[in-house]
Amino acid sequence: MAVIRDVMPAFDLLQPDTAADAQKLLEQNGEDAWVMAGGLDSMDWLKDRIKKPKVLVDLSGVEELKGIRATGDGVEIGAMTTLTEIANHPAIQKDYSVLSQAVALVASPQIRNQGTLGGNVSQDARCWYYRDGWPCYRAGGNICYADTPVGRNREHAIFGANRCVAVHPSDSAPALIALDAKFVIRTSQGERMVDAEDYFVGPEMDITRLNILKPGDLLTTIRIPVTWAGAKFYFEKVRDRNVWDFPLMNVASAIKVSGGTIRDIRIAVNAVAPRPMRLKAVEDATRGKAANADTGEMAGKLAVQGAVPLQYNGYKIPLMRNLVKRAIVSGQEAA
């Protein structure tokens, strides 16, 4: 892993008070600007002196980006809301518990106190070859060090690899996809809203980014519609160290069950591909079926179709099969 060198490269620190100012500063500085939310991902990059932005836009003073508000159609979470606040918020716990469960499993309490929802969904890949500053595809080079006959790729992708095999590390992302959340982005052209699953991009589209944010764009809010409020939720995260780690894999599902039958379902997994994966085939195949072990078995097998393991991550296939199965079977309790 990278050696922390403690002294960050020099940059201009800009601390706007409003989202409008923040977006303007990002627009003015373009590729030279670095957006800092909670700072947990940023500090790694900066102290390792791998990313050397000329300008750092610190969002911590933008109050309008913080907090959880009820709206006529669900809730709205500011991008700068801390993970702890979301995990402990009564409305989230009551109606959207898949999200509170997911963010409660992010890293450690200290990190959750500082980390934000916007930062969690927008964080960079954790592939150590990339994080160590090696000139890999994601860093603008022409090689993937992880996908070689001797590369260490136990944590890497089994789906969607395209030159780069890094996975998306967010725990909150699959929960937000399961909840059909919308991401609100402020750009120079105005505000735009995208579905949670469309916020993320794979290397086939842009190998140097994990999301659709372009220089000058600012993620301001995440809106969760009331559609899935109170559904049967399931979230499970598998990691090497249960006290503090990135996911080896996680799964999030929202299921509406009636009379033991799955009426509607949204399910997503992460850390299996360079972007969180919504399992539409599983959703289509299980809708109208009984929420039981047989359906779960079928869903698990369907979920891993097309998986291509690397040298050291073959275990992810049975892991994913079982996580998806458990997510489906979880609907059984509500029947």
Place this chain on the structure above:
Amino acid sequence: MKLFTWATSPWGQSVPIHIAWGLVWVAAIAGLFFMIVHSLYLIVVKPPKRFANRKAEASAAAIPERVPRHTLTARLFHWIMAASMITLLITAFLPKLGIQFNWVLWHWIAGLVLTASVLFHIVHASFFLDFWSIWPDMTDLRDAMNRTRRFFGKDAPLPSRFAKYPLENKLYHGVVMLAGLAVIATGLFMMKRVQTGILVRNPYLFSDMTWGLMYVLHGLAGVGFVALTLMHVYMGVRPEKFPITKSMIFGWMSRDFYLEEHDTTRWAVKGTGSKAKQGYAASDGD
């Protein structure tokens, strides 16, 4: 502007990783510059099309109205190669210009199509066509020298009419062949660096420096093709060259154009069989 982008390998070695993408614009501007200069030259200078008299005039009556120039096989090769080349250029450079799509898959598939078509062409041209018709000969060089001398106002004999291909075509073919072989050879090795489902990925096949140089050569030949393609399309749509372009579509050129531009002794239209009587004649047709 830097020509190449460099990076530091994990072993501390400074290695090139690819060309500077600004070279795409340099190539595009070079191609456009060629078009403008060539057009202005033809408009302003109006060079007379003058050839030496034929040593032995062919009987026009013996030449069919439609002179066969390219066989169906040769034309199919040309257009398949053109389609793959356009696909390769689009998939290579649009993402560099900010238009994002899943380009790698289409790029290597188009690359394999190009490779297959070029391999076919090598065999076809070597054993089934007049292999030497596309290579400059002594007459081409002597005529080029004479044309150059005349351009600068010196005394020189009039050049003879062209063989099957004008010298410019032959030189263009030579440059395209070199650039094509460069992108194909490097591209085939580069397939070991990406997931294709065909080859086992192994980026350690060569040293970082060798790979870097390979990427640079691939990139240079690639941007070269931007300029070469612009020039080729421009020449293909010029009115005075259009009969040649048409022949790559329909396979034949008119008797008048043939007699006007081509030396019947250097490119003889053979055969007077039944097809010739109907307006066609046999030719090497490559």
